[in-house]
Amino acid sequence: MAFAEAIPAADTAAMTAVDNLWYLATEARQAAEQVYHRFADDHDDFVEFRTTRTVSRDRFRTVAERIESQGLPYGAHTLAYRPSGELLLVEQAAIDTWVLPGGEVEPGESVREGARRELGEEAGIDVTYDGLGVLGEVRFRSDGHETWGVLPIFEGEADSTDLDVRDPDGEITDARWFDELPENTRDRSVLREWRRDRFGE
Secondary structure (H helix, E strand, C coil): CCCCCCCCHHHHHHHHHHHHHHHHHHHHHHHHHHHHHHHHHHCCCCEEEEEEEECCHHHHHHHHHHHHHHCCCCCEEEEEECCCCCEEEEEEHHHCEEECCEECCCCCCCHHHHHHHHHHHHHCCCEEEEEEEEEEEEEEEECCEEEEEEEEEEEEEECCCCCCCCCCCCCCCEEEEECCCCCCECCHHHHHHHHHHHHCC
């Protein structure tokens, strides 16, 4: 009688991890699709964009788990603006990049509530929200796996312009109003497109 060669336990564990990651990526894609369509159906006149990021296997698992849970790999963000067209950015000094204020949505919060809380923590202001300014599709790749998540960015006119960074995570070190966006602004071309659409610049 012939017997199949036994697969070492370490190899079996690796195969299971691969299968689990494939399943997680699939579930995340399905969650993202539902969330994307919900935002698209509920809002009009927003800028759409797509970006792809290659990440480590551990990072891929982390973002896929976030997406499976909420559809959002990076939470929600705010395009806070002055009537003159100046845009609020906050600085992540550790990576020398200016970004929009925002972050993960906490349990029990709506997506917009999460964006508003993060705006208050990272810049110390509030806005009167107009709606959705940008809707992004962020794709992630790692070791042959791929998934994607939704990046909703709400727009709103600032209720005040005096900035005060109170980020509990310590990631944000500065907040400023910009007329001309710095070269090291994340997704700079997308933000410039939004501003052209919003202010006719």
